[in-house]
Amino acid sequence: MDRNFERIVNTYADMLFRIALHYLKNTSDAEDAVQQTFLKIIEKNVHFESFDHEKAWLIKVCTNLCKDSLKSSHRKKTQPLQTDADKIYSDAEDFYIMDHIRTLPHKQKIAIYLFYYENMSVKEIADT
8 A cells, every 4th residue: 555655646646736726725725635635545445446536536535625625614714814826827828717717616617627737538527
């Protein structure tokens, strides 16, 4: 499990962080969501059927954790000092596009992000 777990973390950490940051708009919260996602693998002792199943499972767990965080009473009672989500987009065009994507409902927002920024196929996104 150690070598496989290390491979999973190295392969998916950046992608999951960007997804979580996209949802939570705060570096600390996004890092927490990614860490919780990887902890779920250990807690549940998950064995994946394929790399596609692995990727889909991680994305689903991470997005669910982000949604839970957004619904939490703690989050509703606090206000972040700054928003970090825009720091991951280097040029003005990416920033402009992401600004408009953020206005979409969650399901559409994550589908567009996965398609254009993570290069997942429509079938992979639907399966996820």
